[in-house]
Amino acid sequence: MKKIGIIAKNIPEAQKAAKKLAAWLESHGKKVFIDNDTAAAIRMEGYDRESIPSLVEMLIVLGGDGTLLSASRLVADAHRDVPIFGVNLGSLGFMAEVSLDELYDNLEKAIAGKLATEDRIMLTASVLRDGKRLSRYRVLNDAVINKGALARMMELRVSVDDGLLTTLRADGLIIATPTGSTAYSLSAGGPIVHPTLHCFVVTPICPHTLSNRPIALPDNVVVTVCLTSQSEDVLLTLDGQIGFPLLPNDVVEIKKSRFKMKLIKHPTKSYYEILRTKLKWGN
Secondary structure (H helix, E strand, O other), rough: OOOEEEEEEEOOHHHHHHHHHHHHHHHOOEEEEEOOOOOHOOOOOOOOOHHHHHOOOOEEEEOOOHHHHHHHHHHHHOOOOOOOOEEEOOOOOOOOOOHHHHHHHHHHHHHHOOHHHHEEEEEEEEEEEEEEEEEEEOOOOOEEEOOOOOOOOOOEEEEEEEEEEEEEEEOEEEEEOOOOHHHHHOOOOOOOOOOOOOOEEEEEEEOOOOOOHHHHHHEEOOOOEEEOOOOOEEEEOOOOEEEEEEEOOOOOEEEEEEEEEEEEEEOOOHHHHHHHHHOOOOO
């Protein structure tokens, strides 16, 4: 690998780490592409974040899982299959597994192709209004239909491959990938799903009828959700980072994306070790 991208969280610690990392990469004969915001902070040449995936062979993300979520969408939107090397700058992340102390030893292995990668499925979420597609997003964690702070409970009609699954009254609905099963869906009572399984999870948020429970579906189906109530202040939220306001009778269509996130794995930390640490199992 000769061309390496760096995307960093907009905090001083990440910017400092990016400057040191860029110098290390350049001393090893690599061409470095740093996002504009980080480059401006450390006085280096920068590139638009959206353009970086098309220019590099590997992308290093400095920050945490949130920064990695946005980076994964950039890679998918660029229609690239660039592996992502996640570095956490605080507590252990579910995806950003490598700490700063471990960075350089593991990075040498990653550049040499000695670390395994793991494919994570992504979702495509589209909004249709009066039969016309208004927007389309790719997400790694989840697509969430939720209400504002003062909005009433909404009514949703949920279908799978054009067959009715259920109608429900609830505060919202989460459609999560296996990667996203340990995020908002978990807080709403959804199951933990191993990130390599080929499925996604539909989890109601505070349903009026308690028998409306989370359900895991195969990843080859299409889920459509229609907002059937006259609810105001309803939002489609993508990975907790992008929002799109919904109107009554809008339809949200969710299916597996043809793009996947290729995550470079930590050489020794297993997924189960990360679960135990993050969820404090056994304490």
